[in-house]
Amino acid sequence: MDQLSGPVRYTGGEIANLDYHHGQLRPAVGVQHYQVLRANRSHPEWADGFGWTYNHAPMLAYWNETFYLEYLSDPVSEHVPPGQTLLVTSRDGIHWGKPLVVFPQYRLAEDVRRPDGVVLQAGTAAVMHQRMGFYVSPGGKLLALGFYGFCPTPKDKPNDGLGIGRVVREIGIDGAFGPIYFIRYNGHAGWDEENTQFPFYRESPDAAFLDACEALLTDKLATLQWWEEDRSSDGFYAVEEQRALSYYRLPDGRIVGLWKSSNAAISSDEGRTWSLVEDVPSLIMAGAKIWGQQTSDGNYALVYNPSPTGTHRWPLAIVTGENGTDFDRMLLAGGEVPPRRYGGQHKDYGLNYVRGIEAANGMPPRGSLWITYSMNKEDIWVCEIPVPVQDRIHSHVRDEFTDLVSGGPVPGWNIYSPLWAPVTVEDFPSMADKSLRLADRDPYDYAKAERVFPESRRVEIRCKISAGQSDHGQLFIECCDGKSTAPLRVVFDSNGYIRVLNQGYYVEVHPYEAGVWYDVAISVDAVLQNYELAIGGIKKKFRFFAPVLSVERITFRTGPVRRDPHLETRVQGGDVGDGDEPVPEAIYYINLMETNGEEL
Known part of the structure; x- marks a missing residue:
């Protein structure tokens, strides 16, 4: 396969030397990293109030002149229950408040037999797993979303399609949380209104909230991020077998979709159908996420770990381009990897699971590119990358x-x-x-x-x-x-x-x-x-x-x-x-x- 084949391609001459956290890449000028959460088991009051040390998969939105950041949390290890999702806010992206539980721990009220024959006993705790955190509706509503799944044995994963379903709640203009509803059940796995603890969204008396949920359900780009946990064969998803979608719009209106493991495709009809998903060999990456977006200067950027080693995720690199398909100038976006303080299952080292702000979810201050990531899957960070992305300056300071x-x-x-x-x-x-x-x-x-x-x-x-x-x-x-x-x-x-x-x-x-x-x-x-x-x-x-x-x-x-x-x-x-x-x-x-x- 031609190294420069695929819907997108990296054409630059720089590659990362993984013997260094910074990869020996020239840093993008003016990038600023701020820690949002420092995990602390002994002093929960200094952290999340729980003392949990697995914190991961953060997602970001900017709405009502406020940054909203959502992340998953488990006590020690990935996919080991119980689990919950927390939300933290900031007015400037630098100073962050105390995390609040937006989707609480979930335990079964009665025994449930799954389609695979496994019996989940009453009291079994769920864990959370979601590839999408926020949605700003056409009517201006901010929705937070999450997914409840189960891991009854070490071989199970919460994103295997057998979990309960996806939940949603509104975040008000005053920061208050609305009621929790299910917006989509994993019906093929036996879950519905009868055996779950939150009502279906259609039971909400709030017409504006219902409109926001309906708008989300008809948005084939936003909901394509749901496939991994859902895995339904009911035709709801245009692309299957792909994980952690990031997408952006090209100058001609087509949509580029990027997934884990260097996969990409293009849609010409707002995500209803896609070209063949292709491997992009010039994007060297493993199972970590990639983030792509159009920047405020009209150019494009991809942010990812340019490493084939999924357990050691550094550096965090940014590549840029003018047309959304060709990218060069690999620069350093983040190259600090402190020691991991807490052990745990699947706690990969480095800057994990980068996510930015989707185009519909707000334009942050200064026109910068804002991203979030977890460090060693225990601490949560944000990063501001000035736009235009520059690698040099030409006057002394x-x-x-x-x-x-x-x-x-x-x-x-x-x-x-x-x-x-x-x-x-x-x-x-x-x-x-x-x-x-x-x-x-x-x-x-x-x-x-x-x-x-x-x-x-x-x-x-x-x-x-x-x-x-x-x-x-x-x-x-x-x-x-x-x-x-x-x-x-x-x-x-x-x-x-x-x-x-x-x-x-x-x-x-x-x-x-x-x-x-x-x-x-x-x-x-x-x-x-x-x-x-x-x-x-x-x-x-x-x-x-x-x-x-x-x-x-x-x-x-x-x-x-x-x-x-x-x-x-x-x-x-x-x-x-x-x-x-x-x-x-x-x-x-x-x-x-x-x-x-x-x-x-």
């Missing part, structure tokens, strides 16, 4: 942060901001003189902020830094090339000294004190393979510890380089321990960051 909104986005910066290691704009040292703040009290993660500048062989970098302490914590400062190779590393270390990595060993350059501002100047020379560090009146030259031909960004990170998990790390394993308690917080402020030099 000077950032002072004072004109930015405190607690808001940081334009031009690539941000990785866990809940226990947030990256924020703060009114420090004053409202008239703000700073970028990196804090860290997470024993297994770090805060990270990167600033891209023009690719240069020689560049002068200057920043002002103040540490909130000198007896714990670390701030690593690195310059990187397009593949994230760092030729130099400067550290505000936990012993009160600024140190550099020199020929494989750290050497002390200058002491530092808490609360003192330090001007740090780094003159990078990729021609001579060295750099000069100036701080506190001291200037010293050092050789690169790794060769690069150019540099194009500076990184600030509150922890050392992360190399685990790696491709040989076993997916099944126990808890790491001590992940539920914070460590003493370390805080660092960046008050100025500027670069000068000659662009390549």
Whole structure:
């Protein structure tokens, strides 16, 4: 088969090196990741209120100037009951509220014999599994959806077609949840109004809600996402045997459908019929999801894990194109993979099950591409990718942060901001003189902020830094090339000294004190393979510890380089321990960051 065959194709020359979480891909400029939920078994009050550590399959909508995020949750492992679906909201995509149960745990009220002969006893708990979370109706109603299935034995799956059916409820303009109804039963598996605990949607007295449900049921694109859990042969689904549909519209009105395992097809009649579903060999991927959409600039983007290894899902890449069928320029959308803190069945490593906002489900602020994913199937994240998607900038930078909104986005910066290691704009040292703040009290993660500048062989970098302490914590400062190779590393270390990595060993350059501002100047020379560090009146030259031909960004990170998990790390394993308690917080402020030099 021709590698570039299929309804869509990746034609770029970049591929991911999976020995690195970032894949050695050049990052898209200005991408910002924010953690929504940090699982915590010992302190449920700090997380979801339940202490459940399997959290996965998030989905996203933007409605009523609010982000809505829905995700699945089980106590420990995938497909091991009980299960429920939670919903969390945000006005800005950065600060998120407390998760609320939108579809609760479901237990059978009486014994039920399935068509396969298996008897589900009264009290058996269901688990949830859904490929679709939200629907905004033509009348402006926001519906949340879920699916209840059963896994009575380890061989069973909730998406085998034998589950109960799909449930729906309205989310009101005030955020309140309406009653839960079934919108479609798995009738072929023996489920109907007589043996289920929620009423059928047609029993609702709300005419507008009924109209919204009817509109959804006639939407062949939206409902095609349901096939996997339903698997009915009643002709409701135009495409069968495919999982996790993502779709978008081409300039000529046709619809591109993308499924797991590199499958794609095209519909010319709004999803009622499709071309033959084809394998797309140029989209290298395994069983993780792929997300495709038209971006606000009229171009197109696909976001997925460009990896044939389904158990180790990194990096998260984005490819772009102008016509919706041809994509190139593979860039890094997400390349951070912290340790998995909790063991469990099928808890794959990495950035799992990416989903975005369907075209009918809202246009978020700034015209950005917003996506959500689960990290290690235990934490929930969102990510904002600025549009147009860019891989370079062409003028040097000077950032002072004072004109930015405190607690808001940081334009031009690539941000990785866990809940226990947030990256924020703060009114420090004053409202008239703000700073970028990196804090860290997470024993297994770090805060990270990167600033891209023009690719240069020689560049002068200057920043002002103040540490909130000198007896714990670390701030690593690195310059990187397009593949994230760092030729130099400067550290505000936990012993009160600024140190550099020199020929494989750290050497002390200058002491530092808490609360003192330090001007740090780094003159990078990729021609001579060295750099000069100036701080506190001291200037010293050092050789690169790794060769690069150019540099194009500076990184600030509150922890050392992360190399685990790696491709040989076993997916099944126990808890790491001590992940539920914070460590003493370390805080660092960046008050100025500027670069000068000659662009390549």
